[in-house]
Amino acid sequence: MSQFWKPGSERPRLVDDGEGGVFFYSATPSSSRFGYASMEKQRQRLPVFKYRTAILYLVENHATTIIVGETGSGKTTQIPQYLKEAGWAEGGRMIACTQPRRLAVQSVASRVAEEMGVKLGEEVGYTIRFEDLTNPDLTRIKFLTDGMLLREMMDDPLLTKYSIIMVDEAHERSVSTDLLFGLLKKIQRRRPDLRLIISSATIEAKTLASFFDTSKKSHVGTDKESEPKKVPAMLSVEGRGFDVEIHYLEESVSDYLQTAVSTVLAIHDQEPAGDILVFLTGQDDIDAAVQLLTEENENHGRHASGLTIVPLYSGLPRAEQDLVFYPTPKGKRKIVISTNIAETSLTLEGVVYVVDSGFSKQRYYNPIADIENLIVAPISKASARQRAGRAGRVRSGKCYRLYTEEYYIKEMMSEGTPEMQRSNLVSCVIQLKALGIDNILGFDWPVLPSPEAIIRALEILYSLDIIDEDAKLTSPTGFQVAEIPMDPMISKMILSASSLGCTEEIITIAAVLSIQSIWVFGRGAQKELDEAKLRFAAAEGDHITYLNIYKGFLHSGKSAQWCHKNFINYQTMKKVIEIREQLKKVLQRMGVSLKSCDGDTNIVRKAVTAGFFAYACRLEAFGPSGLYKTVRSSEDVYIHPSSVLFRKVLMFSYILLSLFWA
Numbered sequence: 086m087s088q089f090w091k092p093g094s095e096r097p098r099l100v101d102d103g104e105g106g107v108f109f110y111s112a113t114p115s116s117s118r119f120g121y122a123s124m125e126k127q128r129q130r131l132p133v134f135k136y137r138t139a140i141l142y143l144v145e146n147h148a149t150t151i152i153v154g155e156t157g158s159g160k161t162t163q164i165p166q167y168l169k170e171a172g173w174a175e176g177g178r179m180i181a182c183t184q185p186r187r188l189a190v191q192s193v194a195s196r197v198a199e200e201m202g203v204k205l206g207e208e209v210g211y212t213i214r215f216e217d218l219t220n221p222d223l224t225r226i227k228f229l230t231d232g233m234l235l236r237e238m239m240d241d242p243l244l245t246k247y248s249i250i251m252v253d254e255a256h257e258r259s260v261s262t263d264l265l266f267g268l269l270k271k272i273q274r275r276r277p278d279l280r281l282i283i284s285s286a287t288i289e290a291k292t293l294a295s296f297f298d299t300s301k302k303s304h305v306g307t308d309k310e311s312e313p314k315k316v317p318a319m320l321s322v323e324g325r326g327f328d329v330e331i332h333y334l335e336e337s338v339s340d341y342l343q344t345a346v347s348t349v350l351a352i353h354d355q356e357p358a359g360d361i362l363v364f365l366t367g368q369d370d371i372d373a374a375v376q377l378l379t380e381e382n383e384n385h386g387r388h389a390s391g392l393t394i395v396p397l398y399s400g401l402p403r404a405e406q407d408l409v410f411y412p413t414p415k416g417k418r419k420i421v422i423s424t425n426i427a428e429t430s431l432t433l434e435g436v437v438y439v440v441d442s443g444f445s446k447q448r449y450y451n452p453i454a455d456i457e458n459l460i461v462a463p464i465s466k467a468s469a470r471q472r473a474g475r476a477g478r479v480r481s482g483k484c485y486r487l488y489t490e491e492y493y494i495k496e497m498m499s500e501g502t503p504e505m506q507r508s509n510l511v512s513c514v515i516q517l518k519a520l521g522i523d524n525i526l527g528f529d530w531p532v533l534p535s536p537e538a539i540i541r542a543l544e545i546l547y548s549l550d551i552i553d554e555d556a557k558l559t560s561p562t563g564f565q566v567a568e569i570p571m572d573p574m575i576s577k578m579i580l581s582a583s584s585l586g587c588t589e590e591i592i593t594i595a596a597v598l599s600i601q602s603i604w605v606f607g608r609g610a611q612k613e614l615d616e617a618k619l620r621f622a623a624a625e626g627d628h629i630t631y632l633n634i635y636k637g638f639l640h641s642g643k644s645a646q647w648c649h650k651n652f653i654n655y656q657t658m659k660k661v662i663e664i665r666e667q668l669k670k671v672l673q674r675m676g677v678s679l680k681s682c683d684g685d686t687n688i689v690r691k692a693v694t695a696g697f698f699a700y701a702c703r704l705e706a707f708g709p710s711g712l713y714k715t716v717r718s719s720e721d722v723y724i725h726p727s728s729v730l731f732r733k734v735l736m737f738s739y740i741l742l743s744l745f746w747a
């Protein structure tokens with residue numbers, strides 16, 4: 086068996102899982118640097134503390150400061166506090182700190198409130214879609230998603246209430262982060278007093294610095310004595326909290342899900358106490374892993390006894406997501422099985438071990454065919470480091486990467502492709518329009534999206550009557566669509582439902598469309614799942630099927646048993662109810678009336694079509710292939726296997742086959 090290790094590190098230690106033949110070797114030594122201390126002492130021991138004065142000096146003197154520091158060095162939780170202590174939140178001003186994900190916003194806000202000894206929602210607050218826990222008179226440090234900051238610009242284009250905006254986890258390069266970069270640069274020209282901090286563990290600091298460098302450009306770039314320097318400052322925070330021992334697979338494996346499960350069981354069997362955080366790709370994977378571990382628990386108690394298994398993905402209701410933060414009961418080991426929602430900014434106190442599958446679900450958009458796919462793709466080194474960083478936050482930890490070190494070094498990309506270059510830009514374009522930026526192509530993009538994607542987005546918005554011939558937002562439709570915090574097609578569907586008289590039904594459909602899946606995917610139970618789908622399947626397709634499921638759920642008294650029996654995810658159904666209620670409030674605020682068409686499916690389908698007609702397809706070859714062609718570009722498309730219509734195609738092929746064989 087070949088053994089190799091990183092230069093300078095200790096000789097690798099082989100670890101045998103004793104079960105599925107999975108071998109890891111240790112590539113870095115383990116040593117704990119410090120133990121428990123009071124919260125204030127803990128704060129001072131974080132690597133970023135040594136840089137407190139430097140950070141405050143750079144922020145004072147530069148319009149933009151780019152801070153790069155290891156995961157866990159204290160960027161997110163400490164820098165906003167330093168700024169507040171230095172007076173940046175005085176005189177009614179606020180400090181904003183953005184995060185790409187909602188869960189991270191909530192968890193860092195509560196941590197900072199706890200460290201400051203204040204009540205969450207007062208001096209420290211947060212805002213995410215459909216939830217605002219801030220107090221306009223009291224809040225001085227506000228955490229929010231980058232998408233919410235974009236929304237705030239609609240009411241306050243110069244973001245006047247903020248003295249400093251910190252864009253955290255910038256390496257993620259979500260569409261909203263990139264949009265924010267371009268817009269903040271624009272705001273800085275009008276507000277020299279505004280300071281920006283861009284922070285991350287792994288960002289390409291030089292590229293970003295040159296994007297924010299306005300010193301070379303004509304008169305706007307001339308530094309005035311009273312103003313901060315226009316050349317961005319760059320600071321590297323050295324040091325990390327606790328060590329994380331990295332283990333790689335000896336040989337690559339084809340089934341990362343099964344390997345993740347056997348790795349969890351191996352850790353549980355062989356390693357001392359400590360919770361395990363497993364990174365898989367999506368709800369389907371996670372459900373399958375939960376089931377495999379639960380079965381293991383039931384059938385082979387020896388291995389899996391003492392395990393508390395907790396799934397974590399964005400489609401779960403808040404209360405279920407919170408389970409990951411609860412202390413693990415004594416004598417138990419918690420296994421959190423998560424998507425990349427837990428990749429950045431989260432501290433799960435009990436987590437000592439991380440299992441990284443090396444994959445995540447990523448969007449890929451083809452503007453020519455106008456098809457956006459969510460595909461399972463390899464993660465970047467930046468993501469892998471973030472994942473490993475979830476161990477070793479309150480004590481030293483271990484990370485088991487389910488790929489080889491050679492793959493990590495030679496093949497894994499250092500950073501992922503910015504989402505802007507692989508996404509449908511309809512939402513992004515409407516946001517710019519709502520902010521009065523009409524020359525979309527001339528916008529100062531930190532990374533250029535493809536012109537085809539922009540043109541396609543403009544085309545769709547025009548066809549939806551959201552923008553007019555001059556590419557300006559229409560009134561009232563365009564402005565209303567921009568106000569509803571949903572995908573523009575969903576928003577247009579909701580507004581059309583208002584005039585058609587079926588808002589009650591459509592907001593249910595909109596809520597289901599905004600989560601990943603309401604079905605429970607379990608290995609080996611495909612037949613039962615298919616049968617369950619058939620119980621609700623409507624000939625008209627998935628949208629009407631969702632209405633049937635929602636009705637059934639309400640009829641059952643929102644019963645968990647009913648969901649279990651029907652292969653429906655109970656947590657996701659609770660989330661649907663949560664989103665539906667929020668949507669109701671938004672519509673009521675906008676003065677849009679809520680009406681029901683009493684289940685008239687034709688009316689509901691008209692509203693769905695009003696939002697989604699751009700995706701219309703023509704059935705080409707009725708039969709086993711189930712081939713459709715898109716009306717717009719004649720691309721070949723097929724019904725997705727998860728759709729209830731897929732069954733129709735299958736049934737038709739069975740009939741054809743039986744006729745053929747008869």
Ligand SMILES: Nc1ncnc2c1ncn2[C@@H]1O[C@H](COP(=O)(O)OP(=O)(O)OP(=O)(O)O)[C@@H](O)[C@H]1O
Binds near residue numbers: 154163432
């Ligand atoms: N909820 C929490 N419970 C206990 N300790 C915490 C919590 N949140 C943060 N910490 C401590 O503060 C440290 C710094 O966290 P912080 O989120 O500020 O780091 P960071 O540099 O922003 O890293 P990342 O980008 O990975 O989030 C953590 O490593 C941990 O030791």
